[in-house]
Amino acid sequence: MSRFYSYINSATAIIQQYNGAEPLAAFLKKYFTSNKKYGSKDRKQISHLIYCYYRLGKLVVEGDIQERLLAGLFLCSNQPQPILEALRPEQNQHIAASLPEKLAMLSLPLDLSQVFPWHDQLSDLIDAVPFSVSHVRQPYLFIRIRPGYYKTVTTVLQQQQVPFTVMSETCLALPNGTRIEDVISLNKTAVVQDYSSQQVAGLFTLLPHNKPLKVWDCCAASGGKSIMLWDHFMQLDLTVSDIRASILTNLRNRFAEAGIKQFNSFIANAVEPVPQIKDGTIDLVIADVPCSGSGTWSRTPEQLYYFETGKIGEFQKLQQQIVLQTSKAVKAGGYYLYITCSVFKAENETQVALLQEHGFTLVEQQVLKGYEQQADTMFATLLKKN
Template identity: 50%
Template sequence: MLPDPQKGLGRYYSYLNSAVKIIGSYQGHEPLAHFLKNYFSREKKYGGSDRKQVTQLCYAYYRLGKDFADLSFEQRVLLGLRLSSKEIAAPWNALLAIYKVPETFSGAVFPWKDQLSGGIDPAAFEHSFFVQPDLFLRIRPGNEAPVIKKLEQAALPFQKEGDALRLPNTAKAGEVLALNSEAVIQDLSSQRIAGFLHRFKSLALDVSQISPDVPGPGSRVSVWDCCAASGGKSILAADVLGTITLTVSDIRPSIIANLKKRFHEAGIKNFRSLVTDATKPDGQLSRERFDLVIADVPCSGSGTWSRTPERLHYFSTDEIKTYAGLQRRILANVTQSVKPGGFFLYITCSVFRAENEDQVAWLQQRGWVVKDQQVLEGYKLKADTMFGALLQKKANFI
């Protein structure tokens, strides 16, 4: 029950009431961003400023996770707003007082800290849910000067961090740049997968001296991106490794259709695309052997929940077991397609040990050798957190 509006606060009560109504009708079956877009398209009364305010309140609510059952919906929305905002407008401060929103809380936003991958700072990771990640671009080879010039001419604020550009998450980069051709939208941690690809490049050169199955200098490397999704890792591999023989696959036909469009924009012409289930042997692929198989596997996505905090709210630990089982089936299938002496790059955007180190340990038990393994910590950098491991199949692997 909302208190009677005080003078000057009516519009803010309305925003809060709208957010509570939306939260009550949202069940987590689709991304919150999609739900809100459809909701506002039906409810024409909301202007641009109204949508922005209500959207911020909805996301603030979900940033608290599912704890705080002792607080009302309104209190949880306002507490989330307090914790996730650098500055709060005076009317919101008034409502914080009216609703007696606590200054602090003792609940656990992320109660699964005992299941985190090694090296993750639990407190810092939990705090990251109150910080909206930035937008990141990766400059493609040969495009640094024109990309920076265009951003400066458009007065878009950015920070350069190596090949990465950090922009506000509301930046309309696609209105300024030729996306996928000049630069790709790619999270900072995802861009750091390039480190594994450089490592593969140097290791493959060494292996070629002793194994005829692995290409040497000047040879074309064969790569299978077996869970390709939108193709971001494949574009990165092409940029890092140079000319490659590329195969991409995904279980979803619509995703492969979108990938082809993106590859066209990126100038990637020589590739083979397949719709196939990575958990099951494919008649064609089962007979082939690749120098590098990349598996950015389906996962809980827990390293990205700062962008999608509704997942934090609706998450069940049963999902860890479900995803770990799916990942294990993918590993058992696709690793057979790596050449003796070749390499396997395992990637998740999860923070859970069962989806990360435990899967690598399972491969080690089967004779694979870990060459590099890292948690790519983004939670202190306003970015996603990911996990990557580069493993090698022994040359005498049977």
């Protein structure tokens, strides 16, 4: 019994030290490195407690940190928990119950719609309550199988006894935490890419296929969208840029593993003129812009817990600068693909309206409701320049 109280006390101490200034995963790694007394099982139990604490987001739980820890552990777990078995066995017996049933069992008045309380600022078509409630469940790990490798990948996963669910002929869902890099040849046969991110490929079918496209991925990050576009077209005049040198190094490594050899890459700040890109010369600009990341907070719940709405305006201003600058590169009749992993209208529909004011026509707009598949929620819009 004392061991489980020790877990709670350790989790409480960590929460009191953590302020959200860095990713929780990085903070926990440093904390446990500095405190060698914790074994692997201890670290796993304490980390799970802490993540459950933050998964409750902005929900107010009456009582101390311990009450929120235990309530979070019960609501966010679907497998028996040793801590609950020791301290609240009646809850552990119903760990697989539905969320309404679990809420009924708790003596606390909890409204899970308040986990994410900014309902009035959501993009159109997002269902506020299901989206809010989805944060108490950890998303799956998704991989996108590259062309020609479906049998190879699924056979290896079966041989290694790695459980997976087939989402489509190119997408598999795996338990979060699966060390997929130890099982398959990442980037060669498959890439780690969220389910909703993969759905953006549906917009690729609306692009012209009669000639190689001249493409600029202006906020390329690690290159996931560009690799997916390459797999769709198999031939591109591809240019990628990002403001971070380290990210571009990672991108080049991924491209090498993916067999993509013909491309241009350079460091660039997308809010400023880019000398390497001339106005009116690009068939397709991909702008997967920096954003609040609010559609991914079920993966990083500490960001939900510490988020303040003033950040929305900061991201909106940055996105506006990127949109106004990079859209100049699109030639007449060319396309602009605007993408965020945000759920806020100010970062989504508002920026699309800005593009429409500057000579673009809406082709198709998608709100990718990942919360229905334990995935990220994203926004993607394809526009054409008049």
